[in-house]
Amino acid sequence: MLPVFGDNRRREINLGGSSSVTSQAAILNQARARRIEREAIRKRQESAVTIQAWWRGISVARRVRQQLREQFTGDVTGLTGLRCLVLIGQDDDVLDRWATEVLSQGSLFSLAGGADREHWLVLMRQVTFLLLRSVSDRPRSERAVSCLQVLCALFNSTSAVEATGSSGNQLTLSITEYAVQHEFYQHLSRSIQSIGPETKNALTLPYLVELIYRPLITLERSSQTFLQCFQSFIIYILTIPLLPNRIPLSALTALSSKLPLSSLSVLSTSIAALTSAIPLSSHVHLIANLYAFTSPRYATLPLPSLKAYLQLMTASLSVLPVHALDPPSDVRPPNSFWADDSDSETHEPQVTVVASFSQVQRLPQLDARTQKRLQTLPSPTHLNALLKAAQQHRDALPDLVAWLVSLWTIWPTRRDKILSTLLLYGGGGLVREIWRDYVRSSPLGKEGNMSSLMDPSLASAWPPLLLLTDMYTQSLLTMGDDEFFSNSRTSLTLDELVVFSRTLFNIAFTLYWRYDQTKLQDGTVPGLSVRWEGVRDKITKCLQAIHARDSRKPFMPEDHWHVSSQIDMNSFVDVAVFEEQQLDESSAPRAMTKRQLSYHSPRLGVLNNIPFAIPFETRVLIFRRFVQSDKRTRGDDGRGRIDVSIRRGHIAQDGYDRLADVDLRARIHITFIDQFGEPEAGIDGGGVFKEFFTSLCKEVFDTDRGLWLENKRNEIYPNPHSYATEPHSLSWYRFIGRILGKALYKGILIDVAFAGFFLAKWLDKQSFLDDLASLDPDLYQGLIFLKNYTGNVDDLALNFTIATEDFGVAKAVELIPDGSNVPVTRENRLQYIYLTSHYRLSKQIKLQSEAFFEGLSDMIDPKWLRMFNQQELQILLGGVNAPVDVQDLRAHTQYGGLYGDDESTIQMFWKVLEDFDPEQRRMFLRFVTSCSRPPLLGFKQLNPLFAIRDAGSDEHRLPTASTCVNLLKMPRYQSEKVLRDKLLQAISSGAGFDLS
Structure with a gap:
């Protein structure tokens, strides 16, 4: 159909609905696309403008720089050339040419003495910075030598004075101050580290080394800039790995002699800030380098500087993780432990109790040369030099003590070696010196002062106490009872030991009694890297050693070890049993360490670590309650x-x-x-x-x-x-x-x-040299002779072996790897004494003891036994070695047959038994129970109770006994004399002994 008006372009309108919606969406999409396109065009135009502006700037800069170069070429050593040099900026070719020219013409300071002095100084500060940057970018380049020579001249006041007169000092000072404040040592550090330790022949190195010490010589030591300079030197130069190994010998000698180490005292107030500014991994290198440069000067360092040196070393050690200084396991020195790693009896493992503990930090593996340098820190030669210096300056000893504690805290494998050196120093009087000068007057551990134990204000009191604790513990390992009780100058007197042990006891009990055990595990002693848990362990070990001596030969006052006046024993027993039940019902392992136990239960922690704090009778009662509870639990x-x-x-x-x-x-x-x-x-x-x-x-x-x-x-x-x-x-x-x-x-x-030394194995305790006297008296006397020998120990021709005999064949057992080739010397004789006694007392019976204790632990929870010491455990096994209490026995006796307490024969029996001497009473007790010692808690604990049964009227018969049920079968004797004679005959000869 043709259009009515003949217009083929007439817009068609769709009234259906769906097509109109689609058309609207398309229109919106098209509009969005056009907007995005316009935005992209705008950005391209802006970018083009920016690029064009940048290019015009670059072009102009190039033209200007070219013009500046031309002007610079026309007046290289003049003021115009100097201005051009600064404006050109970082251009190595221009800097090299200028440096070469001023050196060859000797015109470096030609403009510094006239009317242009101030202009020259301002420009020269900038040039100094440019030269430093240029050198740090190409430290190995021979072309950088001229720049370095200029820098050395600028920082050398002698050159400036020769050129400008006395005002040259001020010029050098001004340039030095500017450089120090604008990363001078950072650039030097980058330059030196870029060269590498194997390239000592680099032509730039001698000049770089000279630049290290020039500012430290130039600056006034009382100025703030000198402090900043010294701090930067510590942070950026002394932390360079293998610094002494990177420097040629002649330059190293110059550096060592020029460093103002006598002014280390200026750092005293900023050590904490210094420590925090240094990366963790760099502290090891600071320790190694600081030791290398300072140790030859110990004897000449002023007291304030010696103290600052020790404080800085201590601060660096304290931030390192434990074992940070240990060599890799494959190159560990064979004699780093007094006892070998296979014997766990000497060092309880550091057990992680809760999963929330922070992971141990690991440092990058150290270079063997750094390790070799660090190995000298705990050496007897180094320690003796430090001790000598500290004794010349008495006030430095507390700082040395803090350093020692920090050293073996992060390097525990060297602890025994360090302690051995300290114990031998000066004839062995260091223990008394530290006690009398520092610990005795310390507020730590004093009665009524325990609530403030962790107060940071007491930080300075902890290092002497910890050092004395470790030293005394170590000394007891090789101290016989004769020396212990002889008031030797190498030990504490008994009166001093009473006070010292009570101090330790108060601290230990307070730390075990805390319900917030997390703080003990996570927190550290102020100023040291020692955890509170580690403090408690150290003190506990020393207390146990002192208590062991007191148990063998009592010397402490009555109730010295008890806290019964401070806590209610009845509630203590009930709660301890409850906590034990709670542990049994939990998922905690049965064979818990003493440290783990302390974390879970304060009372069980006390019972397993310092059990002597609770009276023995109370602990026996707790033991019996534990057994009863276990029987109920197990049905x-x-x-x-x-x-x-x-x-x-x-x-x-x-x-x-x-x-x-x-x-x-x-x-x-x-x-x-x-x-x-x-x-x-x-x-x-x-x-x-x-x-x-x-x-x-x-x-x-x-x-x-x-x-x-x-x-x-x-x-x-x-x-x-x-x-x-x-x-x-x-x-x-x-x-x-x-x-x-x-x-x-x-x-x-x-x-x-x-x-006793075998019982100690049951309790996971250490045996001491004095225990050897009961096992091998001859060997014991030989070791005591060696310990006190004043002659040349080398003349004794001893080595680290011990002779044994097996099936009639003698052989030498090495106490340490390659021990047959390690001679015993004055320095290591304490180690030899310890290892020898340890071998005889522990290692020879290690497998046997472990097998025995494995069987014992099947029946008795190890933590139950740890409530006792050796002597107490023997009493628990065999009864108390005390007189037989006849009245107590009578009060807990049962009768059978015609007998009763009022019967005439029974009356005569008790009278006869009362008249027996102590030995006869013990014989009687053994006759009827098979054990001559009465139960600890009295005859009410005898199981079954003692009983007497009628055995007829034949007075010619002897009394008999059934030890299996603690039963005495006695005829009805009518005469007291007959009863006495028959009873004595029976218990003396064993006649009538009946096990049926």
Whole structure:
């Protein structure tokens, strides 16, 4: 159909709806696209304008620089040339030409003395900065030498004075001040480090070294700029790795002699700021370099500078992570420990208790040459030089003490070596000196002052206390009781030790008693990198060593070690048992370390670390409560019964075969088999087990069996013979440990005495030199002779080996790797004494002790035993070595048959027993219980209670006993004399002894 009006372009209108919407969206998209296009065009235009402006600027700058170069060429050494030089800026070619010209013509200071002096000075400051930058960009280039020569002349007042007269000093000073304030040492540091330590022949190095010390010589030492200069020197130069190794010998000698180390005191007030300005990894190099340049001058350093040096070294050490100075494990010196790594008894591992602890920081591996330099820090030669300097200036000793504590805190593998040197210095009087001059008057540990223990105001008091604590602990390792009690000048007097130990005790108890244990683990002593937890460990170790001496030969006042007046013992017992139950119910491991235990429970921490703070009787009660709680928790009554048959003639072997793998916490029912193979009739209720146990102990602890030896005090310890370390023998030690644990669990006393150094292994404690006297008196006397020998130790021709004999064959055992080639000297003799005694007391019986304790731990939680020391543990095993209290025994006696407490024979019996002397009473007690010592907490703890039963009217019969049930079977004697005679005959000869 044709259009009515013939207009083919008439707009068609769609009234359908959907097409109109599409058309509108298209229109919007087109509008958006056009807007984006216009924006892009605008940006291109603006960019073009910017580029054009930049290019015009570059073009103009090039033209101007070219013009400046032309003007500079026309007047190289004049004021115009100098202005052009500054305006041209960083252009190495122009700088080199100017430097060459002024050097060749000697015109560097030609403009400094006339009317243009001020202009020259302003320009020369800028030129100095340009020269420094130019050199730092190309430190190895020979063309940079001329620039360096100009810089050296500018910083050398002698050159300026020669050219301008006395005013030259002020010119040099002004230029120096400007340079120091504008990154002078940063540029020098970059230049030196860019050359590298292997390129000592670089022509630029001597000039760079001269520039290091020139400002320090020029500046007034009382000025603020000198302080800033010295600080920059410390931060940027002394932190350069291997600085002495990078410098030619002649330049190194000049640098060492020119450094104003006598003015180190200016840094005293800014050491904290200096420390924080230096990156962590650079502190190691600061320590190595500062030591290298300062150590030759110890004797001549003024007191304030010596103190500042020690403070700076201490501050740098304190920010380093532990073991930061240790060499890689593959090159560790073999004798870095007094005891080897395989023996964990000497150093308790640093256990991480909670997952939130920060991870140990690691530093980049150090160069071997830096390591070699650092190795000198703990050397006897260096330490003696420092000690001598500090004793010349008495006021420097506290700073030296802080440095020593920081050194072995972050370098624990050198701790023993350092302590050994300190103990030998000056004849060994340093312990008393530190106590009397610094620790005795310290507010730390004083009664009534414990709430402020962590106050930062007490920071200066901690280093002397920690040093004395470590030194005294170390000295006890090689100190015999004869020296300990002889008031030797190398030790503290007993009166001093009473005060010192109480100071340590107050601090330790306060730290263990804190409920906020997180602060102990995360916080550090003010001014030191020592954690509070580490402080507590150090003090605890020293306290335990002192208490061990007091336990062997008491010298402390009564109740010296107790805190019973400060806490309620009844509530202490209840809460300790509750905390133990809580630990058992938690997911915490059973074999927790003492440190872990302290974190979880303050009371158990006290009981396992400083148990002597609580009276012994209270701890025994807690032990029994722990056992009772464990029985309830484990459902002891519902565990069933284990029936075991034991042949009379094979008690030890059958016991081992039948009980080695069973659960000994269950009820054990023993049936004895007689020689005809028939079961014996026995008394149930545990009595037969006690009989079995008593007979078993007689066999397994018999020294003729090869597992045990006996010292001169009739105390037994594991046989160190190689036979005893064979798997079969170790399994026997493990079995004996389990059986002994069963006795402790049930409260059965045994009449066996163990050597103290062996009991120490049960408690994870260290044995001391004095323990060796009971094991090997001859060796002990030899070591004491060596310790006190005043002649030349080399003449004794000793080395780090010890002679042993095995199956009749003598051999030498090395105490340290390659010990046969390491001679014993005056410096290392304490280490030799310790290692020798440690080998005999610990390493020879290490496997045997571990097997025994493994079995014991199956029955008794190790933390229960750690509540006691060796002497107390022996009492727990065998009863108290005290007179038999007849009245206490009578009050806890049961009667059977026709007997009663009022019966005439019983009345005569108690009268006779009262008349017995102490030894006869002990014989009687052994006759009826198999143990001559009474229970610690009295006869109410005897299990079962002592009983007397009627044995008929035949007065010719002797009394008999059933030790398995603590029963005395006594005829009805009518005469007191007959009763006495018969009873004495029975207990003296063993007649009538009955185990049935």
